[in-house]
Amino acid sequence: MTTKPPSTSQPAATPPAATWAGAGAAPVPLWGDDFNTDPYAIYARLRRFGAVAPVEIHPGVNAWLVIDYQAALEVLRDTATYSHSPLNWSDPVPSDHPIAPVIQPRPCAIATDGAEHRRYRQVITDGFNMIPSHELRDRVTRLADDLIRDFAEAGEVDLVAQYARQLPLVVFNDLFGLPASYATGLSRTMARLMEGGDEAADANEELEAYLAELIAMKTEHRGADLTSWYLDHPNGMTQEEMAHQLLLTLVAGNEPTTNLISNALSRMLSDPSYYSTLTNGARTAREAVEDVLREEPPMSNYAYHFPRRDVLLHGNWIRTGELILISYAAANTTPDGLPTGPRTDGGSHLAWSAGPHQCPVKHSALLMAVTAIERLTSWLSDLELTVPREKLQWRPGVIHRALAELPARFTPITPGQAGATPWNRQSPQEASVAYTESSP
Numbered sequence: 008m009t010t011k012p013p014s015t016s017q018p019a020a021t022p023p024a025a026t027w028a029g030a031g032a033a034p035v036p037l038w039g040d041d042f043n044t045d046p047y048a049i050y051a052r053l054r055r056f057g058a059v060a061p062v063e064i065h066p067g068v069n070a071w072l073v074i075d076y077q078a079a080l081e082v083l084r085d086t087a088t089y090s091h092s093p094l095n096w097s098d099p100v101p102s103d104h105p106i107a108p109v110i111q112p113r114p115c116a117i118a119t120d121g122a123e124h125r126r127y128r129q130v131i132t133d134g135f136n137m138i139p140s141h142e143l144r145d146r147v148t149r150l151a152d153d154l155i156r157d158f159a160e161a162g163e164v165d166l167v168a169q170y171a172r173q174l175p176l177v178v179f180n181d182l183f184g185l186p187a188s189y190a191t192g193l194s195r196t197m198a199r200l201m202e203g204g205d206e207a208a209d210a211n212e213e214l215e216a217y218l219a220e221l222i223a224m225k226t227e228h229r230g231a232d233l234t235s236w237y238l239d240h241p242n243g244m245t246q247e248e249m250a251h252q253l254l255l256t257l258v259a260g261n262e263p264t265t266n267l268i269s270n271a272l273s274r275m276l277s278d279p280s281y282y283s284t285l286t287n288g289a290r291t292a293r294e295a296v297e298d299v300l301r302e303e304p305p306m307s308n309y310a311y312h313f314p315r316r317d318v319l320l321h322g323n324w325i326r327t328g329e330l331i332l333i334s335y336a337a338a339n340t341t342p343d344g345l346p347t348g349p350r351t352d353g354g355s356h357l358a359w360s361a362g363p364h365q366c367p368v369k370h371s372a373l374l375m376a377v378t379a380i381e382r383l384t385s386w387l388s389d390l391e392l393t394v395p396r397e398k399l400q401w402r403p404g405v406i407h408r409a410l411a412e413l414p415a416r417f418t419p420i421t422p423g424q425a426g427a428t429p430w431n432r433q434s435p436q437e438a439s440v441a442y443t444e445s446s447p
């Protein structure tokens with residue numbers, strides 16, 4: 008007979024006086040050198056608390072971190088007990104706080120509950136459903152080749168700055184229906200936003216201006232693009248709601264897709280069992296992506312939730328409105344928490360989250376990441392890292408597992424060389440098929 012976890016989300020009969028203290032220890036910082044250097048060591052240390060640990064996500068900002076797979080599923084699925092709306096946060100940060108951009112009330116899918124959430128979310132899912140997979144693949148292929156041409160002659164590249172960080176942005180700019188010239192400005196703006204500090208306020212204004220111009224252009228002239236489909240959606244978005252759904256698409260899609268591409272590339276280029284696939288080995292880009300999703304999810308800790316009443320969650324009293332985050336990274340690696348033995352499900356993990364707020368665009372995101380990796384590694388088949396994977400630097404931050412850089416070298420390719428090149432837009436595989444067919 009198996010014993011159940013102590014208790015799940017039960018109503019509080021007698022709420023305790025002080026919940027953070029009730030956890031029996033000071034909240035563990037998820038910021039600073041220790042966490043930034045090795046977050047997985049911190050997750051391992053947090054296991055002494057059980058399924059839920061008291062943490063500090065920024066100096067002075069406390070949260071409960073759910074680190075157990077089953078407990079995470081309970082919170083993610085129990086919409087009666089837990090709200091996903093920051094309006095229910097009992098101790099919200101001011102609007103100019105560094106955490107505010109990622110946890111603040113907004114009229115958009117990620118920050119709302121119930122019918123309001125479904126209304127916003129449907130606009131996004133229906134929009135992406137309008138894009139046939141083969142068209143998305145062609146688009147990513149074309150835009151990946153554009154980027155590869157920019158560094159192919161150099162023989163060296165930072166695959167984060169020059170590829171993984173650029174690709175999602177140029178794809179979104181294209182899906183939104185804007186000319187490529189707008190992508191350069193967007194990429195500069197997003198880089199400045201990421202730097203934070205004084206630059207961030209200006210960059211935020213630039214992003215608002217980009218979205219305002221986009222909406223104005225598409226209001227005037229519709230096209231076969233996401234913006235027009237959002238505008239014409241029967242759920243009828245106001246101008247403000249339009250801006251927020253587009254912003255969410257861009258912000259929720261950009262950083263994790265960058266990380267999925269670069270984290271998977273870092274594995275493929277440092278592990279011989281992947282590396283051989285660059286020519287004709289056994290493991291594929293898709294497998295590298297799946298390994299990242301399970302072992303090092305691009306979004307590591309997010310899915311903010313706020314209890315609608317005092318609850319007892321796996322032995323911890325949590326007060327109404329206290330911040331709970333789900334650690335996808337820790338939950339995925341829960342000891343004994345995942346199904347074992349031969350897998351037929353492609354691997355259960357929480358990298359896309361679960362419940363009503365799970366990623367609505369995972370198939371498109373997977374296709375983008377796998378196509379990006381395949382395109383790069385088929386053009387630059389002897390790509391190799393110039394820094395060993397264990398020495399790579401990761402960007403600080405609690406939400407994302409993000410490489411700071413991924414320096415690599417390869418044999419340069421040039422526009423004038425014989426055969427297929429990214430300049431004549433024929434893939435190495437297509438070229439070899441053409442050669443075989445026309446050969447005697």
Ligand code: HEM
Nearest residue numbers: 116117128259260263264305310358359360364366368372
């Ligand atoms: C085309 C690229 C992507 C787009 C447009 C996109 C869009 C979105 C949107 C709109 C949401 C909010 C859904 C809701 O609240 O109902 C969301 C949630 C989420 N996405 Fe994606 N996403 C993309 C790629 C990714 C990738 C690559 C990952 C990582 C593997 C990821 C992981 C997640 C997770 C974990 C959530 C849940 C967040 C939460 O509950 O707070 N997404 N995504």
